Amino acid sequence: xxxxxxxxxxxxxxVSQTTVSxxxxxxxxxxxxxxxxxxxxxxxxxxxxxxxxxxxxxxxSQSKLLGVFLPTMNNPYYPMLMxxxxxxxxxxxxxxxxxxxxxxxxxxxxxxxxxxxxRVDGIIYLFTPNxxxxxIQLSHTIPVVLLSEKSDEVPLNTISLNGFQCGQLxxxxxxxxxxxxxxxxxxxxxxxxxxxxxxxxGVRNAIRDANLPPETLRVLxxxxxxxxxxxxxxxxxxxxxxxxxxxxxxxxGVNDLVAFGALSRVLNSADKKVPQDISICGFDNIYLAxxxxxxxxxxxxxxxxxxxxxxxxxxxxxxxxxxxxxxxEPQLIIRESTGPAPRGDIQALAEE
Amino acid sequence: xxxxxxxxxxxxxxVSQTTVSxxxxxxxxxxxxxxxxxxxxxxxxxxxxxxxxxxxxxxxSQSKLLGVFLPTMNNPYYPMLMxxxxxxxxxxxxxxxxxxxxxxxxxxxxxxxxxxxxRVDGIIYLFTPNxxxxxIQLSHTIPVVLLSEKSDEVPLNTISLNGFQCGQLxxxxxxxxxxxxxxxxxxxxxxxxxxxxxxxxGVRNAIRDANLPPETLRVLxxxxxxxxxxxxxxxxxxxxxxxxxxxxxxxxGVNDLVAFGALSRVLNSADKKVPQDISICGFDNIYLAxxxxxxxxxxxxxxxxxxxxxxxxxxxxxxxxxxxxxxxEPQLIIRESTGPAPRGDIQALAEE
DNA sequence: AAAGATCGTTAATACGATTTAATTAACAAT
DNA sequence: ATTGTTAATTAAATCGTATTAACGATCTTT
Numbered sequence: 001x002x003x004x005x006x007x008x009x010x011x012x013x014x015v016s017q018t019t020v021s022x023x024x025x026x027x028x029x030x031x032x033x034x035x036x037x038x039x040x041x042x043x044x045x046x047x048x049x050x051x052x053x054x055x056x057x058x059x060x061s062q063s064k065l066l067g068v069f070l071p072t073m074n075n076p077y078y079p080m081l082m083x084x085x086x087x088x089x090x091x092x093x094x095x096x097x098x099x100x101x102x103x104x105x106x107x108x109x110x111x112x113x114x115x116x117x118x119r120v121d122g123i124i125y126l127f128t129p130n131x132x133x134x135x136i137q138l139s140h141t142i143p144v145v146l147l148s149e150k151s152d153e154v155p156l157n158t159i160s161l162n163g164f165q166c167g168q169l170x171x172x173x174x175x176x177x178x179x180x181x182x183x184x185x186x187x188x189x190x191x192x193x194x195x196x197x198x199x200x201x202g203v204r205n206a207i208r209d210a211n212l213p214p215e216t217l218r219v220l221x222x223x224x225x226x227x228x229x230x231x232x233x234x235x236x237x238x239x240x241x242x243x244x245x246x247x248x249x250x251x252x253g254v255n256d257l258v259a260f261g262a263l264s265r266v267l268n269s270a271d272k273k274v275p276q277d278i279s280i281c282g283f284d285n286i287y288l289a290x291x292x293x294x295x296x297x298x299x300x301x302x303x304x305x306x307x308x309x310x311x312x313x314x315x316x317x318x319x320x321x322x323x324x325x326x327x328x329e330p331q332l333i334i335r336e337s338t339g340p341a342p343r344g345d346i347q348a349l350a351e352e
Numbered sequence: 353x354x355x356x357x358x359x360x361x362x363x364x365x366x367v368s369q370t371t372v373s374x375x376x377x378x379x380x381x382x383x384x385x386x387x388x389x390x391x392x393x394x395x396x397x398x399x400x401x402x403x404x405x406x407x408x409x410x411x412x413s414q415s416k417l418l419g420v421f422l423p424t425m426n427n428p429y430y431p432m433l434m435x436x437x438x439x440x441x442x443x444x445x446x447x448x449x450x451x452x453x454x455x456x457x458x459x460x461x462x463x464x465x466x467x468x469x470x471r472v473d474g475i476i477y478l479f480t481p482n483x484x485x486x487x488i489q490l491s492h493t494i495p496v497v498l499l500s501e502k503s504d505e506v507p508l509n510t511i512s513l514n515g516f517q518c519g520q521l522x523x524x525x526x527x528x529x530x531x532x533x534x535x536x537x538x539x540x541x542x543x544x545x546x547x548x549x550x551x552x553x554g555v556r557n558a559i560r561d562a563n564l565p566p567e568t569l570r571v572l573x574x575x576x577x578x579x580x581x582x583x584x585x586x587x588x589x590x591x592x593x594x595x596x597x598x599x600x601x602x603x604x605g606v607n608d609l610v611a612f613g614a615l616s617r618v619l620n621s622a623d624k625k626v627p628q629d630i631s632i633c634g635f636d637n638i639y640l641a642x643x644x645x646x647x648x649x650x651x652x653x654x655x656x657x658x659x660x661x662x663x664x665x666x667x668x669x670x671x672x673x674x675x676x677x678x679x680x681e682p683q684l685i686i687r688e689s690t691g692p693a694p695r696g697d698i699q700a701l702a703e704e
Numbered sequence: 705a706a707a708g709a710t711c712g713t714t715a716a717t718a719c720g721a722t723t724t725a726a727t728t729a730a731c732a733a734t
Numbered sequence: 735a736t737t738g739t740t741a742a743t744t745a746a747a748t749c750g751t752a753t754t755a756a757c758g759a760t761c762t763t764t
Binding site: 705706708709710713714716717718719720724725727728729730731732733734 | 747
């Protein structure tokens with residue numbers, strides 16, 4: 001069963017194909033009689049006419065398609081962003097193509113090729129590209145926006161999540177609560193993550209600013225992979241080790257998933273309580289953080305607004321030759337998983 | 353900066369455009385000298401030639417695009433399926449368009465329109481469509497596969513998750529453990545869900561089969577919405593009520609998210625333990641179920657295999673004219689959140 | 705040596721829309 | 735009556751590819 005074309009509609013309505021196009025697209029600057037307009041619309045409905053986006057794209061070179069790159073769906077953070085982006089683009093008449101790279105360069109490259117072939121109208125990266133060179137080159141042809149961390153060497157439009165400041169926020173929060181023995185739980189991923197680096201930097205900076213020795217922070221690394229489950233498991237096992245040693249009073253997970261895993265481990269222990277004995281916090285404000293009991297203190301970035309901004313930026317065909325770099329204003333969300341350092345440590349603090 | 357076309361490549365390589373097409377597509381049935389092949393490839397690389405998928409699609413009426421419909425990203429179950437689908441389609445050279453309906457008929461309709469315009473090569477539904485009529489009509493033009501529950505009235509290719517059998521599985525498991533006071537936690541969503549209905553049906557059936565009275569099962573409903581957080585909250589608040597009443601020994605969440613919320617509530621209580629006092633289980637086997645402590649007993653459907661199957665079906669790897677209906681063989685995954693009914697109830701059982 | 709058969713290549717056309725420039729009709733102004 | 739102006743419509747030229755049928759050249763076959 002073949003679909004009706006604009007030619008068919010024209011024939012049925014008794015007008016030219018041009019007129020059909022004018023009516024369908026409501027082309028600005030042309031005047032049409034109400035009668036022809038109605039005739040065309042009637043014919044189109046009768047034939048169930050649906051414009052062929054191939055032909056349309058061929059002329060206009062617009063695909064109304066957006067490519068969204070993310071490393072994985074296993075951390076709910078990414079589906080959350082994806083959903084915000086999708087919700088907004090749908091309103092604007094665009095579709096999003098899901099490009100899940102699994103932090104694999106080959107896949108990433110393959111997706112970039114596909115996006116180029118499909119002539120997507122823009123690309124949004126939710127992490128730092130592996131193929132920076134390729135992406136930069138591509139950005140001359142297709143608008144690209146990064147929604148992650150900005151890097152001075154990368155001339156790409158960027159909305160920074162401001163990992164450094166995020167790190168500072170949680171660290172200061174813990175320091176103000178009197179914590180002086182803090183662990184930073186890092187689950188390693190298969191590729192470099194600028195975000196993770198920046199967060200840790202921010203934490204270290206806050207400690208230095210408070211005139212505290214670097215030993216205040218203990219950085220642990222678990223070798224686990226990228227799946228949400230294994231990130232939580234990484235947090236669990238690292239916390240396991242920390243409990244055995246029994247020194248730490250506060251824990252920062254590199255993201256909420258790791259923090260959640262750590263929290264689970266403490267909940268599972270007989271003697272230790274959160275936050276009375278150990279405080280726990282993370283980053284990203286995924287819903288899991290507020291579903292846990294106690295709810296996890298974390299950092300939020302007005303994610304929905306940022307996603308909308310990213311879409312606006314990427315669709316802005318304005319010939320802004322300048323590279324735009326923005327930074328989010330992260331917000332600390334204090335919940336029940338963090339509290340004052342245990343008494344023993346408070347005293348230690350007083351002795352200083 | 354305009355992109356090179358096949359004509360440009362032809363000119364540079366000193367051959368006809370036809371030849372370029374033959375080389376690029378490796379068109380079967382035509383023989384080409386190694387030399388021309390190389391010349392074309394060199395020219396293509398030099399000009400960074402990328403075929404225009406608009407023109408290509410116009411001729412072939414293939415978009416290499418798949419539309420995937422899901423209600424929300426808030427339940428990790430859907431991103432999980434999405435990821436499996438995306439992973440597999442990418443391998444086949446297809447892209448997926450994310451169509452998130454939020455269980456809103458208007459949105460669903462808008463997305464169907466968009467998919468038709470974009471001439472997607474197939475549509476996969478991860479839930480039961482609201483606009484069944486429209487989808488059925490569409491399926492005459494575009495292959496459609498449902499990956500949810502099969503319904504006898506709906507002539508669409510379907511891979512059934514077999515909710516009925518899933519319900520039976522968990523119910524039998526609990527009954528075998530001696531539970532005779534079971535609660536079924538239902539968080540209501542904004543549209544009818546066949547899956548939810550079938551699961552409950554299966555549970556009831558198992559109870560009947562065991563010659564137990566219908567009162568064995570108590571069905572609770574919470575009015576919460578669709579977000580993952582609120583589904584968990586729904587589970588939390590329903591369990592809150594159950595704890596007050598103190599009758600129930602086992603709980604079935606309508607999905608793992610609800611079960612997780614219920615588990616959180618028990619963990620938060622001083623006196624009750626899981627599974628010693630209360631058993632909890634759910635459906636879907638999302639990673640959250642195995643991240644909780646205790647890990648949650650649930651039902652799995654070999655999700656990845658089913659997703660691949662759905663893709664194969666929709667791409668008509670097998671040429672079938674008949675409507676195909678398959679059912680998954682669900683698998684009960686017994687973990688630490690379920691155990692024998694408390695002693696008091698075992699005795700009650702013995703008295704029967 | 706004539707007639708096929710095979711190989712490598714190409715000219716021409718079609719796909720279904722948008723868009724430019726041209727055309728007609730109607731009407732006002734001189 | 736002629737010209738100019740505006741409104742409503744259309745013919746024709748693209749856009750970049752896949753595909754069909756045809757072509758000359760070379761090689762077989764008899």
